[in-house]
Amino acid sequence: MSIRLDNVSYTYMKKTPYERTAIKEVTLTIEKGEYVAVIGHTGSGKSTMMQHLNGLLNPDQGKVFVDDVDINGKGTEAKKSRNRVGMVFQYPEHQIFAETIFEDVAFGPRNKGLSEEEVEKQVRAALSFVGLDYDTFANRSPFQLSGGQMRRVAIAGVIAMDPDYLILDEPSAGLDPRSRDSIFREINELYQAKKMAVILVTHSMEEAAQYAKRLLVMAKGKIVIDGDSAEVFQNHREALKEVGVDVPQAIKLADILRERGLDISNDVLKTEDLVRQIKLAKGWL
Amino acid sequence: MKPIIEVENLSHIYYDSQNREIRALDGVNLSVEQGEFVAIIGTNGSGKSTLARHFNALLCPTEGTCLINGLDSSLEENLWDIRQTVGMVFQNPDNQIVAAIVEEDVAFGPENIGVPQAEIRPRVEAALAVVNMTEYAKHAPHLLSGGQKQRVAIAGVLALLPKCIVLDEPTAMLDPKGRKEIVATVKKLNKEKNITVVYITHKMEEALMADKIIVMKQGKIALQGTPGEVFSRVEKIKELGLEVPIAAEVAAELRAGGHRIPEKTITPEELAEALCQ
Numbered sequence: 205m206s207i208r209l210d211n212v213s214y215t216y217m218k219k220t221p222y223e224r225t226a227i228k229e230v231t232l233t234i235e236k237g238e239y240v241a242v243i244g245h246t247g248s249g250k251s252t253m254m255q256h257l258n259g260l261l262n263p264d265q266g267k268v269f270v271d272d273v274d275i276n277g278k279g280t281e282a283k284k285s286r287n288r289v290g291m292v293f294q295y296p297e298h299q300i301f302a303e304t305i306f307e308d309v310a311f312g313p314r315n316k317g318l319s320e321e322e323v324e325k326q327v328r329a330a331l332s333f334v335g336l337d338y339d340t341f342a343n344r345s346p347f348q349l350s351g352g353q354m355r356r357v358a359i360a361g362v363i364a365m366d367p368d369y370l371i372l373d374e375p376s377a378g379l380d381p382r383s384r385d386s387i388f389r390e391i392n393e394l395y396q397a398k399k400m401a402v403i404l405v406t407h408s409m410e411e412a413a414q415y416a417k418r419l420l421v422m423a424k425g426k427i428v429i430d431g432d433s434a435e436v437f438q439n440h441r442e443a444l445k446e447v448g449v450d451v452p453q454a455i456k457l458a459d460i461l462r463e464r465g466l467d468i469s470n471d472v473l474k475t476e477d478l479v480r481q482i483k484l485a486k487g488w489l
Numbered sequence: 490m491k492p493i494i495e496v497e498n499l500s501h502i503y504y505d506s507q508n509r510e511i512r513a514l515d516g517v518n519l520s521v522e523q524g525e526f527v528a529i530i531g532t533n534g535s536g537k538s539t540l541a542r543h544f545n546a547l548l549c550p551t552e553g554t555c556l557i558n559g560l561d562s563s564l565e566e567n568l569w570d571i572r573q574t575v576g577m578v579f580q581n582p583d584n585q586i587v588a589a590i591v592e593e594d595v596a597f598g599p600e601n602i603g604v605p606q607a608e609i610r611p612r613v614e615a616a617l618a619v620v621n622m623t624e625y626a627k628h629a630p631h632l633l634s635g636g637q638k639q640r641v642a643i644a645g646v647l648a649l650l651p652k653c654i655v656l657d658e659p660t661a662m663l664d665p666k667g668r669k670e671i672v673a674t675v676k677k678l679n680k681e682k683n684i685t686v687v688y689i690t691h692k693m694e695e696a697l698m699a700d701k702i703i704v705m706k707q708g709k710i711a712l713q714g715t716p717g718e719v720f721s722r723v724e725k726i727k728e729l730g731l732e733v734p735i736a737a738e739v740a741a742e743l744r745a746g747g748h749r750i751p752e753k754t755i756t757p758e759e760l761a762e763a764l765c766q
Contacts, residue, residue: 246634246664348505351533378580378661380532380691382730407664450665453694453735460757464765475735479742482764488748 205236205271207257207289207369207401212266214252226252228425229266236368239395239402241412241433244422245448250405253422254371257403258289270369287316290367294374296358297351305331305349305357306342312365330364331357333394335386352383359387363394370394373405388415413437413452413473423447434473454478491559492520493574493653493685494544498553501539501708513539515708516553523652526679526686528696531705532730537689540705541655544687545575558652573602576646578656582638582663583631591633591641592617592626598649609648616647619682620674636667640674647678653685654678660692672698693720693734697756704729717753736760 209232215225227249255261270285302308313326334356376384419433458472483489501514542548546562560567588594595613620640660668678684702719704712720733723741740754
């Protein structure tokens, strides 16, 4: 079970003076069960690539397969496989439209043709995954919730589709640290329980380092680095710098301390690693 | 010199659809001195933005007073002066641009307040120079990057020659490069142009550049002080649903392990100092 891009290219505003190739000959396989972070600065092609994963954009060249079905083909098979891919856009709370939270989350499952009984089951499960109590929230208006809660409702709407591949485009943008941590905790629990693939598009290197096992770095419409996230952040510093991508703060701080003569090993990714390495370097362990 | 912003016992109350009273701000007292750089942090819904919107009279106090450069913001005859004294920059760069050419966008404010034609051009040029966007003067804003658009928005405010700029999460929608551009620009406004800055953010590393940090919780000020005073209270900050900059976090962990690291260690340099003597 995998999502596969085979030599995919896409150009915006073709045959106009504004023509711009957003992704170029991208080949990529993401297996179900993987947790992947996608980083790269604005305009590197991240969003364009993501929109190919569930058929929002049709490639100019190449093919996209979900579980070996060409998702841009015709017929119910192609439609079904597009439905395997759930996409949470940036600021998804702006896309909430229904009068009650139940109705909003139920929209996707209903569209899929599930029975009312199954729809309710999915909505219950999805709301519980994002930490919203069904009996308290189902009949409330989504528009009276806080920003963090609204975002949870929007994510629940995608989770209720029971996707095998979950794409999240900057799910923490604009959230305070506590809401951000709880959204990631919920995503992690979901990931552990369902073993779907999670594809996280982020500008936060800390999030990429902390949650994703695999890291894709995009630049100028191509995937320039694809590897284990710890390994990439620790050992490909020059390459990352070249494409204008930062490293997690723990690594930056380790660099500063090393420059000042503290003998800190390269084995740092998160804050707790750094604390441990400092203690080792100072002979405190 | 009198403070540029003086807030006394300020409450802002509104009613939800079930007619329940919501106190978005609840008895806030604060003052911001001319030339100061103040950061406001706090969880979503803590009242940061509501507070900031009082500083240029987008909102008026339900109770208490808000004096801007000595002018009471609840009096309509003061609005014009207050809005020229305090400019605002919001989160989403796309919502703040009104014209199809960068320099026209920056000229919009001065034109609106009736600045003479001959004076508008130098103002626009100076504003674009400060934010490093001179070479984009004739460009179309929608083709710029997020960081560039946000700098155009700042230039639009600068063209009004404000004494104070309030920025409400100006980097939330930007990538790391755009964030750096905005942080550098805001620092420059404060240090070189002596413009008072009120900076709302969820990014604790950005709050570090302030002279003073105000932490909001449920419409009240929960904590205020220098970055050193605020971020050395790691437990309190976490309890408020926030986090501290990484160097402060590491310092606190080491202290918890019984190692001697000075209380107010919050920046990488200070941590290096403490560890590498």
